[in-house]
Amino acid sequence: MALVEIKNVRKNYGPLEVLKGVSLDVEKGEIVTIIGRSGSGKSTLLRCINALETINSGEILLEGQSVSTSMDGLRQMRQKVGIVFQAFNLFPHMTIEKNVTLAPILTGKTDKRGAKELAFSVLERVGLADKLNAYPEQLSGGQQQRVAIARCLAMSPHLMLFDEVTSALDPELVGEVLKVMEGMAAQGMTMVLVTHEMNFARNVATKLVFMHQGRVWEQGDPKTLFANPQTPELKSFIGHHAR
Amino acid sequence: MPNFNFRPLWRYEDQFIDGVLTTLLLTVSATAIGLVIGIIGAVVLRSGPKSARIGVRAYIEIIRNTPALLQIFIIFFVLPTIGLKFSPIQASIVALSIYFGAYASEILRSGLSSIPPSQIEAGLCLGLTRWQVLSRIVLPPAIRNIYPSITSQFVLLLLGTSIASQVSADELFHAAGFIDSRTYRSFEVYALTCGIYFTLVVFFKIVFALVGRAVFRWPTRR
Amino acid sequence: MRQFSFSDLIFLATALEWTFLMAAIALAFGVPLGLALALARTSGSTVLRLVASAFVELIQGIPLLGLLMFFYFGIPVLAGKDVPTVVAVGAAYTIYTAVFLGDIWRGGIQAVRQAQWEAGACLGLSWLQQFVHIIGPQAFRIALPATVGFLVQLIKNTSLASVVGLVELARAGQMISAGTFQPLLVYTLVAAIYFTICFPLTTWSRTLEARLNGAR
Ligand SMILES: Nc1ncnc2c1ncn2[C@@H]1O[C@H](COP(=O)(O)OP(=O)(O)OP(=O)(O)O)[C@@H](O)[C@H]1O
Numbered sequence A: 001m002a003l004v005e006i007k008n009v010r011k012n013y014g015p016l017e018v019l020k021g022v023s024l025d026v027e028k029g030e031i032v033t034i035i036g037r038s039g040s041g042k043s044t045l046l047r048c049i050n051a052l053e054t055i056n057s058g059e060i061l062l063e064g065q066s067v068s069t070s071m072d073g074l075r076q077m078r079q080k081v082g083i084v085f086q087a088f089n090l091f092p093h094m095t096i097e098k099n100v101t102l103a104p105i106l107t108g109k110t111d112k113r114g115a116k117e118l119a120f121s122v123l124e125r126v127g128l129a130d131k132l133n134a135y136p137e138q139l140s141g142g143q144q145q146r147v148a149i150a151r152c153l154a155m156s157p158h159l160m161l162f163d164e165v166t167s168a169l170d171p172e173l174v175g176e177v178l179k180v181m182e183g184m185a186a187q188g189m190t191m192v193l194v195t196h197e198m199n200f201a202r203n204v205a206t207k208l209v210f211m212h213q214g215r216v217w218e219q220g221d222p223k224t225l226f227a228n229p230q231t232p233e234l235k236s237f238i239g240h241h242a243r
Numbered sequence B: 001m002p003n004f005n006f007r008p009l010w011r012y013e014d015q016f017i018d019g020v021l022t023t024l025l026l027t028v029s030a031t032a033i034g035l036v037i038g039i040i041g042a043v044v045l046r047s048g049p050k051s052a053r054i055g056v057r058a059y060i061e062i063i064r065n066t067p068a069l070l071q072i073f074i075i076f077f078v079l080p081t082i083g084l085k086f087s088p089i090q091a092s093i094v095a096l097s098i099y100f101g102a103y104a105s106e107i108l109r110s111g112l113s114s115i116p117p118s119q120i121e122a123g124l125c126l127g128l129t130r131w132q133v134l135s136r137i138v139l140p141p142a143i144r145n146i147y148p149s150i151t152s153q154f155v156l157l158l159l160g161t162s163i164a165s166q167v168s169a170d171e172l173f174h175a176a177g178f179i180d181s182r183t184y185r186s187f188e189v190y191a192l193t194c195g196i197y198f199t200l201v202v203f204f205k206i207v208f209a210l211v212g213r214a215v216f217r218w219p220t221r222r
Numbered sequence C: 001m002r003q004f005s006f007s008d009l010i011f012l013a014t015a016l017e018w019t020f021l022m023a024a025i026a027l028a029f030g031v032p033l034g035l036a037l038a039l040a041r042t043s044g045s046t047v048l049r050l051v052a053s054a055f056v057e058l059i060q061g062i063p064l065l066g067l068l069m070f071f072y073f074g075i076p077v078l079a080g081k082d083v084p085t086v087v088a089v090g091a092a093y094t095i096y097t098a099v100f101l102g103d104i105w106r107g108g109i110q111a112v113r114q115a116q117w118e119a120g121a122c123l124g125l126s127w128l129q130q131f132v133h134i135i136g137p138q139a140f141r142i143a144l145p146a147t148v149g150f151l152v153q154l155i156k157n158t159s160l161a162s163v164v165g166l167v168e169l170a171r172a173g174q175m176i177s178a179g180t181f182q183p184l185l186v187y188t189l190v191a192a193i194y195f196t197i198c199f200p201l202t203t204w205s206r207t208l209e210a211r212l213n214g215a216r
C-alpha cells in the first residue's frame, strides 16, 4: 500500500478546471518532485493532498484512509502531514521556540517540559539551535524557512509537502534550505515537493512528475526522464530550465 | 485682568470626586459591553449569514451617522413610551455601549482581516483546531494592529460620556453644572472640569502606552 | 399638548440652517488654522513642533462639551464683555476642527516619504514650493478620506451646541418633542435627517479610502 494514493482527482475553481484527473502514488520513503509550467496545477495538487482544497471528484488516500471531511478527522490527518510554503508563514508574535512547540503542545504530543528538548532537537536538525529565543522578524529568509521546516518536523510527520520553498529566497540562501531537505531525504522522510531546483529534482528525488495543463503528463525515474523525455512538452520544459 | 477665584470650588470636592467615579463607571461599562458587541459584530461581518451581516452593517451605519446625543435621548425619552424605563445612568450605559459597539465592530473586523489567510492555513496545517488558530495565531497580532485605534476610541468614549449629563446622569460634567449653579463661578468650574478630563485622558494614554509596550514585545517589519 | 404639524417641519428646517452654519464657520476658520497646526507639527523647528503638539494634545484631551462651556463662559470673562452665543460656539468649533484636521493632515504629510522632500530640494525648490507642488498634493490625497470622515464627526457634533442654547437641529427636536409629547416620531425624524446628511459623506470617505488603498 502506498503512503499516498491519488486516484483520478479533479478540481475546479468555478468554471476553470485546474486538475483534470490526476493519479499518482507516493510510496513510503519516496522523494517525489513535481515540476511543470506556472499554472499547471502543482500547488493545487499539494493543497488537495492536505485537504486545504476540497476536490470535486476522485479520491485521495493517506495510509489507506480516505481524507476525512470531519473537522476532527482532518486535524488527525494534518498532524501527520507537514507542509512548507513559499512564504514561510511563521507566527510573528512567537519566539522560534514557541513557533516550533505550539502545535506539539496544543495537540498533546508533548508536555511543556518535553517541548523545550523537542524544540532544541528539531532546530538542531536545521542548524538553528542557537536561535531558540529569537523572533521570526530577526531571522533571514533562509533561516525562517528552516524554522518552518523544523516546525513541521516537531510534529514527527509521516509525509512532508514542500511548495517552492526556495523561490522567495535570495540566491545565496537557497543552498542552506536545500541542504536541510537533502538531510531529511537521507534520513528516509517521505517527501513531495514542487520545485524549480532542477539539480535537486535530478539528483535527490526518487521520482519525477511532470505536470502539464492539469494532468500528470509524464512520470518516472528522474535521471531517465531528464536524459530522455518522452513528450515534446517535457523536452521543451527541460530545455528552458537546463543551465 | 479678570479676577479668577477657584477657592469657592473646594467645598465641592466630593461632588467632583463622585462625578469622576461615575464618569469612569460609564466609560468602563460601555467599553466592556461595547467590546462584547464589537466581537459579535466583527465575527458576524466576517462569517455570519448574509441577513445577519446586513443587520450588523445597518446597525453600524445608523450609529456612526447620527449624533450620540440623539441616541442617548432616544434611549432615555423614547424607550419609556414603549415601556422600557431606564435610570439616567442605565440609559447612558446602554446608549454609550451601543455607540462604542458600532465603532468596535468595525475596528475589530479590520483587525481580523489584517491577518493574512496564510497564517490561518499554517495553523490548520499543523493540526490545530479553529479555536486554537483564532486564539493563539490570529488574535495576538490582530489585537496589536488595532491597539492604537481601539485605545483612541476609548479616549473618545471617555470624553463622550460627558453627554450623559444631558439626561442628568450625575457624572463629572453634570457635577460641573451643579457646582456652577451653586457658585456662579462658571468659568472656573468648567476650566477645572476640563483639567480633570485632561488629566484622566493623559493618565489612560500613559497606561495604554506602558501596557502596549509590555505586551507587544515581538519585532515587526520596518 | 398639540399635534406634530407642518410648522414643526419648517422649524426643523430653520434649525438645520444653524447646523450647517456652525459647520461652515468651523470649517472656514478651522481649515486654515488646522493647516497651520499640521505645518507647525511637521516643521523643522523643535519649539514650533512642541507647542503645536501640546496644543493638539490638550484640546484632544477635553470633551467638546467642555470646550463649548469654556468659550461660552470664558470669552465674556477674558474679553470683559458679552459676545453673541454664535461667536463663542463658533470659536469652540473652530478650535475643535483645527485640532482634529491638523492631526489628520500631519499624518498625511508624514506619510509622504522623506525622499520626496529631498527630491524637491534637489530640484532647487524652496520649502514653500516643495510643499505646494510636491508634498501638499500627495498628502492631501492620503488625508482626504479621513478629512471627509471628520466632516461627519463635525456635523454630528454640532448637536452639542444645543447645550448652550443654540437652536440647531437637535435642540429643535428636543423642543418639538417636549411640545408634542411625540418623542418617538420627532427623534426618529431628526435622526433620519442627520443620517441623510452623514451617510453619503461616510460612503464617500470609504470610497476614497478604498481607491487610495487600491492605488498603492
Ligand atoms: N483560489 C483560486 N481561485 C481561482 N483560481 C485559482 C485559485 N488558485 C489557483 N487558481 C488557478 O488554478 C491554476 C493552477 O494554479 P496552481 O497554483 O496550482 O499552479 P502552479 O502550477 O502551482 O503554478 P505556479 O508555478 O505559478 O505556482 C491557475 O490557473 C490559477 O490561476
Ligand SMILES: [Mg+2]
Pocket (backbone or CB within 6 Å): A042, A043, A044, A163, A164
Ligand atoms: Mg504554485
